[in-house]
């Protein structure tokens with residue numbers, strides 16, 4: 001924003017935005033809910049990037065997590081359960097000037113929205129996608145989700161779930177034209193911030209899987225994950241997500257991974273022993289459908305009239 | 318129309334004076350894949366370009382590749398041409414071209430022909446190596462003559478083989494040539510038509526087809542004593558000829574919409590095919606979504622972002638869009654939804670006409686979902702209604718549905734060339750900075766209207782939600798706020814209705830019977846009303862264009878008639894069946910709504926035979942209703 005241009009001028013901001021310019025209302029999430037941290041870090045990113053609130057849109061589906069847009073003082077679209085992706089794609093299609101974020105939950109994305117999810121990955125529009133995965137349906141009060149691990153006791157699986165879960169990272173990496181796939185967790189604010197930032201900076205469909213605690217319906221799971229440092233392995237690479245200085249001390253396990261290596265990314269995703277944090281995969285060259293969508297903007301009325309007249313001529317008697 | 322024709326007097330070049338007729342109905346029927354439709358469409362276009370009135374109806378087999386020489390596989394087209402404007406498919410055909418002797422039976426079952434119909438029949442089957450086929454052909458010849466058809470056997474295959482190696486590809490253009498001669502059409506216009514159809518093909522393909530056209534023309538010239546002339550009415554105005562889907566597509570371009578988001582479905586798809594070509598050149602894009610839910614979601618997203626969008630679909634797609642349709646009303650997002658109706662329910666009759674989505678359009682979404690629903694009655698309206706729909710969508714901040722149907726979709730009809738207005742392209746969206754104190758749902762008490770801000774408008778930030786919300790757009794479950802918001806969303810349409818006029822009445826404003834129609838049946842109803850009125854029957858009609866809200870004054874109109882009956886192409890229980898009574902009878906869709914709206918005891922005549930209604934059927938229904946013998 002403060003960059004000096006080649007003619008030695010720079011665009012001065014007309015307004016300096018603070019966090020409060022991005023926040024609205026009081027979040028209604030439960031105390032201790034991981035969604036709070038995602039909201040805070042996202043607002044922090046918007047401030048860091050000085051995004052114009054009027055040019056920023058948060059699109060979500062339905063769920064606890066999908067309440068997110070209501071707490072942003074930007075444009076927001078809190079739509080239908082499972083349908084955040086088509087709406088967000090439509091918003092972005094011919095509005096290259098807008099920063100579009102998608103907020104979705106594990107039920108919203110991986111269950112009812114699974115079809116739209118697959119295709120949104122493939123369209124690879126410039127969207128920053130935050131999947132808040134608490135491995136449960138929060139809003140509707142504890143039903144099993146496609147990402148619930150085996151044996152999850154819920155109101156619809158009182159004897160424990162019996163079908164292996166979908167791994168959202170693995171699934172995304174399996175779809176044609178995936179371009180940015182990363183994982184982080186709500187209790188690592190530094191890493192989460194860096195991950196969302198890298199996702200925002202990526203030009204394409206940035207899929208960020210956030211392991212999110214739900215102290216109400218997934219109490220033991222959240223505790224275990226957040227405290228057991230052995231469970232997390234951080235992906236390390238010069239093109240990956242930086243750990244941040246303070247945080248690197250607390251990182252116990254790391255592994256080297258080149259985010260351009262798709263097959264290795266898939267192997268890591270399929271590893272059932274460890275949970276990898278960081279950038280699995282990035283392809284900056286993947287074709288972007290929004291570039292196609294916005295490649296013929298701003299036609300004048302005269303241009304339109306000309307085309308229409310030429311069409312009429314074809315049907316003229 | 319029934320002038321005696323000397324059919325057997327061949328080689329009669331000099332005595333072939335054209336017989337003057339005011340109109341004719343021509344059918345070309347064949348196995349699927351023989352190009353009968355292309356032939357008929359070209360013939361219609363040539364006729365329209367000469368200045369005749371035209372209407373076409375495609376005859377579509379249910380399967381993509383039905384077995385050859387099958388009765389059920391009859392594929393083809395009906396072309397009705399006349400001196401005056403033609404508005405519907407008419408009654409029985411006057412002349413048929415059949416590429417084998419079995420396909421006419423598919424149409425005979427539908428009462429498409431009459432005593433005296435001329436049948437031009439491919440004769441190659443008479444000599445077929447398969448004895449069974451030879452027998453069938455001979456039997457059919459006898460049968461056709463018994464039915465009173467004037468059969469002329471024609472060596473189509475033989476003549477085509479003189480020009481091309483495979484007559485199956487190209488016979489249609491030979492037939493076109495023959496028809497051009499019979500109906501005194503301009504060969505030059507026909508040639509131009511062929512060049513246009515095959516414009517993406519090589520010169521050799523174009524030349525072969527033109528050679529076939531000329532051959533057909535010359536053969537008829539030297540061998541047929543059959544020639545008609547349908548005089549044209551001189552007109553100062555420029556005309557276009559196209560089908561309803563083409564008109565819808567060009568309407569989208571003319572409306573200035575930049576996004577068409579769709580999922581392929583018969584019979585709507587061809588509109589998107591044309592749009593895919595044209596919209597790109599005119600500053601827009603067609604998006605083929607992964608399904609109909611995503612298609613409308615995408616359109617809503619685009620529209621929310623200030624690019625009013627259209628989604629085009631048919632019945633099954635409407636079913637899938639249900640939840641988003643509710644959201645568009647709830648969140649007051651402008652949207653144009655085009656439903657090219659087909660036979661339902663479920664996958665139903667994909668290629669056939671039905672007006673079966675009216676109730677779905679009006680009431681198909683859970684909760685109170687008011688919106689504007691328009692029904693195009695002509696090809697011309699398919700074009701203009703899309704432009705109007707976009708304006709209404711923006712002005713009233715609402716989804717607007719435009720209903721068309723399979724009959725309009727493929728029917729070709731000339732209409733005056735629209736005079737393009739720049740005003741069409743411009744959306745009524747004010748993009749100036751938002752005044753901070755204005756709420757995103759700042760409903761006007763009187764009209765229910767409010768202005769929307771779009772992303773990018775500084776100070777206009779708000780969050781769309783499908784949840785109940787207050788004027789700020791904030792989620793609110795308060796009883797009085799939900800009541801108010803619902804009233805405001807409804808009030809808009811009451812305000813809109815105040816701008817509408819009562820529908821004009823065709824005929825006297827009082828009488829024994831009023832027919833009420835909507836959509837593509839307009840032409841057939843009009844023609845039926847004229848016939849009935851000429852016979853002294855006191856019948857009038859109105860045709861509705863706005864289905865929600867209705868045009869005002871309906872009850873007042875109805876009250877001046879002894880009886881009122883809708884004519885529709887959708888299901889109703891026939892009251893003559895003993896199982897049905899007033900306490901369980903299911904009415905046709907418009908009848909249901911009008912009965913509830915006006916408390917008038919409205920009857921209905923409708924069927925789901927998948928065919929356009931002929932004027933004759935409607936005349937019969939009128940007489941039946943009035944207890945007059947047919």
Ligand SMILES: Cc1ncc(C[n+]2csc(CCOP(=O)(O)OP(=O)(O)O)c2C)c(N)n1
Nearest residue numbers: 062063064065081105106107108137138139
């Ligand atoms: C079409 C439809 N079906 C069902 C629901 C009910 N519903 C709302 S949220 C939800 C699940 C939410 O789970 P998730 O996406 O994981 O979000 P979370 O609440 O856990 O953040 C369901 C089933 C709905 N709103 N719409």
Ligand code: SF4
Nearest residue numbers: 029030033064138214
């Ligand atoms: S139920 Fe769980 S996911 Fe929902 S707000 Fe509470 S803690 Fe968060």
Ligand SMILES: [Mg+2]
Nearest residue numbers: 105106134136
């Ligand atoms: Mg969840």
